[in-house]
Amino acid sequence: MSEHVSPASKEGFIWQGKRVLEIEQAAIAALAEAINQDFAAACALLLRCKGRIVVTGMGKSGHIGGKIAATLASTGSPAFFVHPGEASHGDLGMITPQDTVIAISNSGETNEVLNILPVIKRLGVPLVALTGKPGSTLASLADVHLNVAVAEEACPLGLAPTASTTATLVMGDALAVALLHARGFTADDFALSHPGGSLGKRLLLRVSDIMHSHERTPKVPASAIITEALLEISQKGLGMTTVVDDQDRLLGLFTDGDLRRILDQRVDIHNTTIDTVMTKGGITAAPETLAAEALKLMESRKINGLIVLDKEQRVVGAFNMHDLLRAGVM
Numbered sequence: 001m002s003e004h005v006s007p008a009s010k011e012g013f014i015w016q017g018k019r020v021l022e023i024e025q026a027a028i029a030a031l032a033e034a035i036n037q038d039f040a041a042a043c044a045l046l047l048r049c050k051g052r053i054v055v056t057g058m059g060k061s062g063h064i065g066g067k068i069a070a071t072l073a074s075t076g077s078p079a080f081f082v083h084p085g086e087a088s089h090g091d092l093g094m095i096t097p098q099d100t101v102i103a104i105s106n107s108g109e110t111n112e113v114l115n116i117l118p119v120i121k122r123l124g125v126p127l128v129a130l131t132g133k134p135g136s137t138l139a140s141l142a143d144v145h146l147n148v149a150v151a152e153e154a155c156p157l158g159l160a161p162t163a164s165t166t167a168t169l170v171m172g173d174a175l176a177v178a179l180l181h182a183r184g185f186t187a188d189d190f191a192l193s194h195p196g197g198s199l200g201k202r203l204l205l206r207v208s209d210i211m212h213s214h215e216r217t218p219k220v221p222a223s224a225i226i227t228e229a230l231l232e233i234s235q236k237g238l239g240m241t242t243v244v245d246d247q248d249r250l251l252g253l254f255t256d257g258d259l260r261r262i263l264d265q266r267v268d269i270h271n272t273t274i275d276t277v278m279t280k281g282g283i284t285a286a287p288e289t290l291a292a293e294a295l296k297l298m299e300s301r302k303i304n305g306l307i308v309l310d311k312e313q314r315v316v317g318a319f320n321m322h323d324l325l326r327a328g329v330m
Helices: 010-034 037-047 060-074 111-123 137-141 163-183 187-192 198-204 226-236 256-264 291-301 321-326
Strands: 053-057 079-082 100-104 127-131 144-147 219-221 240-244 250-255 305-309 315-320
Touching: 010 163, 037 100, 037 127, 037 144, 037 163, 053 060, 053 111, 060 079, 060 100, 060 163, 100 111, 100 163, 111 127, 111 137, 127 137, 127 163, 137 144, 219 226, 226 240, 226 250, 226 256, 240 315, 250 256, 250 305, 291 305, 291 321, 315 321
Parallel strands: 053 079, 053 100, 100 127, 127 144, 219 240
Antiparallel strands: 240 250, 305 315
16 A cells, blocks of 8 residues: 555555455465365364264354354254363363364364363264464364464454454365265255345245135125125135135136226126126245245236145135235345
8 A cells, every 4th residue: 555545544445355355365374285085084084073063163263163063053953162261171071972072263272162172082083173373282183284374464463353254264164164065065054044034034934824714805706796606705805816616726816907907997886797807817826835936926927916726726815015024025
């Protein structure tokens, strides 16, 4: 940066921001060399874990460790974070011989982490270490060591962990995703661990969960006159009604739009039966259809609602965009 540009100026802020991105991008790019046989060995060790993956680290490494544990847990590899300081005062009891430990320390010499290693070793728990120092104590005691060293920190003083924590986080993501593929983890599996979020709703909700069913389903027989159909539309609040035969099989559909059309044509709504003015057939879905798939269908066909048919092609429900919105699918 030019000596004539103030660090507190707009140009100074932009220059520093871009410098940080460049340094951290370089750190991530260099990390590709660490995706090697040691990485494969770490993945195999974690995949064989019969218990939980226990992640530990101190300070900034601890914050990164918490994120890595959360990512592992949500992608099919049960995991939790243990603070190494608390572990020395009782929390080591959370670790069992069936677990595998991931220990994080950029220096590889963090006292709080090294202090719990004798107990981990005594339990026979496999240890994966992520450090920036291959010759460190932690690296030498690990069953598998992953090198997350960086050429420089983005902090100009070289003190605040920046590029090193980014590299460690990326390595954790690489482990989690590699294990996800090895386990055959699916979108449905992911949704089961995220039922409260919008993603979970999109992946788990079925049409049967949101449709208007039983007496809430708008439905009239083919012999009904138009005014009876209008009453059904008004009472059920979906802006339409299905028209069915005596077996509840779908014959057609009558909507608010159809009403405007027949009024323009001066049709006698008090004496005309609905089967003469309905739209035959209709776009339908099955109860087990994912709500997200139904939304995609409605958007592609530019319609506001869908009729739900069972395996015998009987009308069992209906819903519209407002129902999808209330369910959090949109």
